[in-house]
Amino acid sequence: MVQIAPITESLPAFLASHSFSQVAVLVDEQTLQHCYPRIQALLPPHTLIQIRSGESEKHLETATQIWEGLTKAAFDRHGLLINLGGGVIGDMGGFCAATYKRGIAFIQIPSTLLSQVDASVGGKLGIDFQGLKNHIGVFQIPDAVLIDADFLATLPPRELRSGFAEVIKHCLIADAAKWEELRQQSWETQNWTDLIAHSVAIKERVTQADPTEKGLRKILNFGHTLGHAIETYFLEEPEKRLLHGEAIAAGMLTEAFLSRQRGWLTEEQFATIQSYLLQTYGKAQIPTDAFEAIVELTAQDKKNRGKEVRFSLLEGIGSCRFDIPVSNSEMQEALTYYAGL
Structure with missing residues (x-):
């Protein structure tokens, strides 16, 4: 309840x-x-x-x-x-x-x-x-x-903004119309009561259909494969530590890049995602010598099967595919793209 x-x-x-x-x-x-x-x-x-x-x-x-x-x-x-x-x-x-x-x-x-x-x-x-x-x-x-x-x-503003990353995720994976509405405003001016109810409804629908993450529930992990790895990497460096939503914002941008590389997002769709995430969160400072360690951390992701690192990637805005194998070189490419922004 x-x-x-x-x-x-x-x-x-x-x-x-x-x-x-x-x-x-x-x-x-x-x-x-x-x-x-x-x-x-x-x-x-x-x-x-x-x-x-x-x-x-x-x-x-x-x-x-x-x-x-x-x-x-x-x-x-x-x-x-x-x-x-x-x-x-x-x-x-x-x-x-x-x-x-x-x-x-x-x-x-x-x-x-x-x-x-x-x-x-x-x-x-x-x-x-x-x-x-x-x-x-x-x-x-x-x-x-x-x-x-x-x-x-x-909440301090930084904590509130961190939570907003999950609101963005729910729109990107399940509600294109809400995404269009959301991105017309800065994060500070959002209607939180409305967005809480919207996110809860999406998450309840997905988790009730797949309580133990055997299939559909994996779409809720969009942005979290690389995002969790980035967050985990910085846990060991308290002065550089990222809040969860800050790491997930970086994860969503890099994973949207992977979606675009597969032809599942248009250039225009990808550009709107990138622009809004950077406008809201800026860019996390991830050194290039951290890429290998971050990619290695994805080997522990709970969606994996065998030695395959499996992602949930966008198929257009408002839809998401899961169990998508992604190679280490593709992850390195996504991180390199992000670092070059």
Whole structure:
């Protein structure tokens, strides 16, 4: 169940319709300060579990901290974990709930645009492992996703812009008319409530048709094969680290280039994508001596089959193909093109 409504209405209604033995809330230092005060009075007596924010904390040690918090609170299998935060909180908190005592109930209250339009919907959960994004995880649909656009007011502009990359992706893979509407405005002037509902509808439709990513759901990974590899490469360099959406913007541009090279995008279509992505995100500074390492990282992509690196590529704007093999030399060519812009 995904509900877009004021949290002061949706959370009490959800809790009233269930009987949980215990409740815990997972936060980081940011959501503890900016978001937790909005829900604290709406909750019964509960356990608060705090972790550090950021993708660099999305690993087994932090998951252990969450499991320890639940264990110390003597959580049984009838408890509820509320994940209050962005994609890291939702991915990791959901993963911990899905595996604690073989699974307890959990809900997502996404506080960032990225998590509201993408990460919290569809039941993909997990942690990073040995520097690889979401390498360990499960599929498990949350008991509810409660979205309130008012939480976006707590975000720095860079974080809001990062989440917008997933909105762009949804338009490019599934709604050409919405893409035309979207690109007429700068990211700062978008109607977030409308775009959240639009993205959620697309992601729900795709994930309900293919819950465990055997086929169609792979289109949601457009921009993410090279994008995740770029993001992972920079995780080791904190001063150059890219936010998820910034890396995905680079991924979408390079993967749109691959689509154009196959003749699936016209020059005009590719030009509109490139122009809008560069206007919105600028260009990530990827040194040429990083290309080989980035290409090597794509070998760990979860869409791969055997030794083939498989992409999801645009077939025109508003449509996407999946399971497309792409060679290392083609990826190098796409990165070289991007670096030369």
